[in-house]
Amino acid sequence: MDLNLVNDKMKKFAATAATALNRAVQYTEEKLGQAEKTELDAHFENLLQRSDKTKQWTEKLLRSSETLLQPNPSVRVEDFFYEKMDKKKRDRYTNAEQLGQVMIDSGNDYGPGTAYVSPSIYKLNPAAKQSKHDPAEDLGNCLIACGQTQMKIGNAEKEFVLSACNNFLQPLKNFLEGDMRTIQKEKKLLENKRLDLDACKNRLRKAKTTAGQQQDDAVAKAEADLRVAQSEFDRQAEVTKLLLEGISSTHGSAQTCTVVEDVFLAHHLRCLNDFIEAEMNYYAQCHQYMADLRKQMGSLSSSSVVDCASSTFSSTDPASSSFHHPILHPFTPSPASGAQVRVPSLSSLGTFAPHPSAPPAIEVTAPSPNIEKKQARVLYDYEAKDLTEISLTEDELLSVYHLPSLGVDYMMAEKGHQRGKVPLTYLQLLN
Known part of the structure; x- marks a missing residue:
């Protein structure tokens, strides 16, 4: 083993340890008010504060967006480990897809039919049981239609989550792990250089107050250390300031805006626009799917209910033509004049009602001669x-x-x- 190499390593380790100890002592004395601290200019301090705010709010924005896209914390943790291990995330059913699959399975079990007619209509008149409509099959058909719509909504949700992750979350992560990490690293180096500079200033001050023959040598050494520390601090301050001001040294072009204005306002705003666009498209798709389902359910339900009601109330028995039920509007029909019979509203029959605030159903009359x-x-x-x-x-x-x-x-x-x-x-x- 080379003793000179071991000796050099030990000297470097001792110097590093001494530097770390001096920084710790200087930091502690500053906190206790026993040592002076080199202050940065107001513009530099403002840049540092704004970069800290950018980092803080970007992290909060990222966490809140992840919670919106995946509310289940255990799933987020699992996806995090998959991402760190560079493995593909498991393909999961969304809540809408799970509901849709259950609806489709139950609808197939009931059996597909035409449109749903509530069994409560049979309570109005036992003669309605002679109708060819099977409520179980009708319910199956409606469940299948609703399930297919829920599956479409689930697929739209997956597309929205994928688009939001690629165009919004990933750029935010890249910003935090790239530019912001570099800035934080340079800020830490600048703080260390400042502590070294202030420690040298304190040693020089103590050397000047020391009496004795070795005072000149101590002062000269302290002044030399101070000049080195000052030059290193100035160089690191310039590098950090350039990063905070957003000057791109790789392209050789100077930008006058700060890092907050350059990166946050430009890059973040573009990502935010992409996120809003994806969310808008998602809700528009959901609205269109539900509008189509409402139209489909409305046409099927109205035709089925009206047909079944007609067969129920068009009986030749005078008693059936004057049939009265508490949910109907009260009136006194005249069998001899072929009076009209009111059919209860669809909401009272338990059918699908897409507009809760819609006006009451109109009178639907079985045509008389x-x-x-x-x-x-x-x-x-x-x-x-x-x-x-x-x-x-x-x-x-x-x-x-x-x-x-x-x-x-x-x-x-x-x-x-x-x-x-x-x-x-x-x-x-x-x-």
Whole structure:
């Protein structure tokens, strides 16, 4: 073993230990108010404070965004370990996908049918059991439709999370682990150089107060150490200031804005715009999926309920035509005049009601022989606004008739097995 090499290593270790001890002593004396501290200029201090704020708020923003995208803390910890081990994260079902899968499985178990009719309608009249509609199969069809929509929402959520991670979270992580880590490292070096400088100043001050023949030698050595420490501090302060001011030495171009304005306002703002764009697209997709589901459920439910209600209340038995139920509006029908029968609102029958604030359902009447039906052609496309209406397609033919309860602006229309009110302005009567 080379003794000179061992000796050099021991000297370096001793010098490092002595430097660390001097820094600790200087730091402690400064905290106790027993030593002077070199103050930086106001602009430099402002840059340091703003960089600390940038780091602090970026970290909080990153943690809060991760919580929004993945509320389960155990899953976040698991993903963190997968990321550190450079392994692919496990593909998990979202909550919407889990609900959708359960709905689809239960719907397939019930059996697909047409549209859902609540079994409560059978309580209105036992004769309704003669209808061909099977509530179990109808419920299965509606559950499958809802489950498929939930699966679409789950896929949209995955796309949103992926886009947010790539365009928002990852750039924030890169900023903290790259630029900000470099700045923090240089700030720590600057603090160490400042402690060394102040320690040299204290040694020089003590050397000047010492009496004796060796005073000149001690002062000369202390002054030499002070000059070295001052030059190193100035050089490190310049490097740190350049980083904080955002001057790009690699491209040789000087920028006048600070690191907060340059990195945070430019880079972070671009990432934030990407995040908002992804979130906006996600909610727009969810709204469209639910609107399509509402339209589908509305058309199926209204046609099924109206058909079943017609078969229930169009009995030739006079007692059935004057059937009364507490949920219906009270009135006294006249069997001899073929009086109209009110059908309960869809919400009271337990059917799907997409608009809780929608007005009460209109009177739907089973046509009697005294009602004159007419043929009409649809002039424009029309989307049903609630379950009491039916959607129209341009140029299709309908059977329509007037009902006193609808007023002058609407007519009752029949299209296949569907029946509901339609605006008169969308129709052209043919006879």
